[in-house]
Amino acid sequence: MSITEFSLIEKYFYRLKAQRKDVALGIGDDCALLKVPEGQLMAITVDTLVENTHFLPSTSPEDLAWKAISVNLSDLAAMGAEPAWLSLALTLPTADESWLEAFSNSFFECADYYDIQLVGGDTTSGPLAVTIQAMGFTPPAAALKRSGTKPGDLICVTGNLGDAGLGLAISLNKHTCLTSKHEETLKARFNRPTPRVAEGIALRNLASSAIDLSDGLAGDLMHILEASEVGAAIELDSLPLSEALLAECDHQQAIQYALASGDDYELCFTLAEENLEKLENAFKSTSSKFTQIGRIVGGTELIYTSKGKQVELILSGYEHFHEL
Template identity: 50%
Template structure:
């Protein structure tokens, strides 16, 4: 194999059925697409860099899943339906042994969510992946971070903390002997974008965000944009039995649940009058959701365990620290 265009033709072209809203996906200077009427287009771009977001010897299929799933999660947080993705790949040299499983996993996940690759770029350099996803959300209905009101209830989907424990395993081989280490490593890479949850929350949730930098950090984005505060009950945090077994300490598991980045679960707020409708709306999506606190007046940031205040000083992931 040699040359950029041979690489593109072999691994990225002709791997998917053409969506009806895609007129031209490859082979020209730009893709040509058309959005349906009465929708807004949600767009998100993320970069994953070897050595920062994944190790160079990581399973390439898992890297592909993580790269695309993390971007789709941004669409889910807005209530958007995935449609298109463009992908820029930088790698030191063409590597078929790496590209084959990467692309198989990438297109498997893309096809599952009905999202079509419509272009991108390949270039030589340190291994990194940049994806831009686009999706549709009904006009004026997108979930944002700025609608939370005092008295709203705070929810999260799934379990929290597993991704952080999985990263511990990835970075320290000595931890591989611990109970559940293998499943937690897998959980770090193979998150499930909560697209159906996001869609079901339209008209019910007052705000939403996906948990990419840790709940303790990401919820503050809602508080800042909505100009409110929060009270969180750590006893209600959804924690897997695998995480508790791995850490052998419930308090540590709760702290992991608060600070774990790259979970790609959703955190959202719901007014009291929508709580009944929320139960009905999410009953069919196959994803558990848990109430973990309530929105308070601006300036309040309280962690407690069944009413007992905690003075934990925790932080989430910061790309520059």
């Protein structure tokens, strides 16, 4: 590298704005010192994005920074936690300053948008990868776990499903869009997912379980079923599908994207039917809708129905694009 690790961090990642009151000591010492509000638990999560595994070499530094933060905030959202702090471990093949400037500008734009502060960093030389740890707070009783749902609970999701999967297919030149408007919309859903932070907080004390959709509904919902020791029936006709997805695919393809492709970063959650009205009220202050897509049932299986009748589906797996 032409400039040292220390000067890299100093030049691009020391920014004094967005100095939160709960940061006693920020970047620039051996550790940061942070104050968790009394009576709250700290929620933490860590995710790595590796070039050629989670993002394409053509991904812009702006999109990469935004997505790396968003996928971590999505995990906090799935716990009902309020985001507060981030640490960043950035591995770069070369100290390309124009890349770093674009990456760091987008990083802080996203962090400022969510009022979160970068409190730790490490830059290293090596193949391009971004590891972020996000930290936030939740009252102990309000945390949304994967366990806790019971037969009879409704299964719901935020937003629309499948857009990011088609956005990836477009980026890989496996799908050609009918309109450039669809192309931009769908690629943005893959490159800049929206973490459902306000929605996660709205679910506190209402949802009986929650998870975020990183690997696709079919796979991620199984984690809830396993943790809660229940089964589920998903009504395929209820899946929320965007206009863009439906315009670009036939219905069967759209269902495949909605169930088996990842990177949507919507929340999937369950709730007792008597909480539905409260949830509708709580969601009035969020930017996303929610849609009921099925019910928790007994047993341990995930089944699909269409117009009330069980149907068989063969889903292709999704383990990010290096395996597609």
